Amino acid sequence: GAGVSQSPRYKVAKRGQDVALRCDPISGHVSLFWYQQALGQGPEFLTYFQNEAQLDKSGLPSDRFFAERPEGSVSTLKIQRTQQEDSAVYLCASSSTRQVLAKNIQYFGAGTRLSVL
Amino acid sequence: SQQGEEDPQALSIQEGENATMNCSYKTSINNLQWYRQNSGRGLVHLILIRSNEREKHSGRLRVTLDTSKKSSSLLITASRAADTASYFCANYQGAQKLVFGQGTRLTINP
Numbered sequence: 463g464a465g466v467s468q469s470p471r472y473k474v475a476k477r478g479q480d481v482a483l484r485c486d487p488i489s490g491h492v493s494l495f496w497y498q499q500a501l502g503q504g505p506e507f508l509t510y511f512q513n514e515a516q517l518d519k520s521g522l523p524s525d526r527f528f529a530e531r532p533e534g535s536v537s538t539l540k541i542q543r544t545q546q547e548d549s550a551v552y553l554c555a556s557s558s559t560r561q562v563l564a565k566n567i568q569y570f571g572a573g574t575r576l577s578v579l
Numbered sequence: 580s581q582q583g584e585e586d587p588q589a590l591s592i593q594e595g596e597n598a599t600m601n602c603s604y605k606t607s608i609n610n611l612q613w614y615r616q617n618s619g620r621g622l623v624h625l626i627l628i629r630s631n632e633r634e635k636h637s638g639r640l641r642v643t644l645d646t647s648k649k650s651s652s653l654l655i656t657a658s659r660a661a662d663t664a665s666y667f668c669a670n671y672q673g674a675q676k677l678v679f680g681q682g683t684r685l686t687i688n689p
Contacts (some may be wrong), residue, residue: 468620484630495677504582504667504679507621552623565613568677570621 464488466571468554478579484537485576487556495568496529496538497553506554510516511537544578551575583668583680591686598658602668603650609671610617611644611651616665617684625666626654657686 467486486495495571497505497530498521507521513534522529526545531537541548555568587600592598610629614622628635628644628651635642641654660681666678671680 470587473687486610493675502681504669504681505677506582507676510675518682521676567624567627569624570614572619575619 466554466556466565466569468552468571468574470574471572472575472577476579477544477546478531479544479578480540480542481544483541483552483576485537485539485554485571487535487554488539488558488569491556491558491569492534493557493559493566493568495555495557496533496537497555498523499551499553499573501550508552520550541576543569544576546578549576549578582678585666585668585680585683587683589684589686591688592658594658594660594687594689596658598654598655598662598685598687600679600685601650601652602619602664603648604678605649606672606678607655607668608644608646608649608651611639611642612669612677613642613651613653614667614679616667618664623669655685657688658685660687660689665688672679 463514469484496508499505509529510518511531526542528540551573553573557566559570583602583604612627613625614623624639629643639656644651665682665684667682669677672678
């Protein structure tokens with residue numbers, strides 16, 4: 463596709479449920495990022511992939527959060543045993559090259575709005 | 580917090596006026612970027628200013644950077660209703676992690 467695609471756009475989960483959020487990056491993009499955006503705040507970094515390798519997961523808030531990108535293309539962010547504080551918009555971004563120099567433009571998807579009841 | 584600080588948090592102006600928003604960081608500036616986010620949508624990249632640049636223009640946008648003060652400003656000239664959105668600055672921490680500001684909510688009144 464032309465841009466970064468995320469699904470679903472909206473997800474309502476009961477507390478304790480597991481959820482899986484999908485990201486389709488721009489075709490050929492090497493780098494993929496996940497961010498969490500709370501209401502009224504800026505996005506906060508969760509994790510970074512270069513191809514299939516997860517090189518930085520320092521932003522994942524707990525061990526209930528898990529991300530994968532097994533074939534270096536589509537990525538899934540999984541949240542186990544969801545809590546109310548997990549309610550946020552989860553944004554995926556991709557960029558065309560390796561993040562060697564801090565200059566790459568990241569292209570964002572529209573996000574998945576997760577509401578945990 | 581390493582998050583960028585933006586001011587004002589909200590700005591409401593009349594169509595045709597100029598809008599200025601500011602951003603500052605506690606850490607050093609490293610190729611600072613500005614993004615726009617319309618309600619319920621993803622972020623759209625507006626402009627990147629490199630650490631060795633002081634000013635950059637793109638259409639109606641003008642960005643300045645002061646690395647000694649670790650701050651940047653975004654000026655939108657001749658504002659339009661379609662400029663209504665939230666604007667975020669973003670600074671790289673290391674080579675991989677973008678650290679965003681809290682955003683400025685801009686409203687352009689017709």
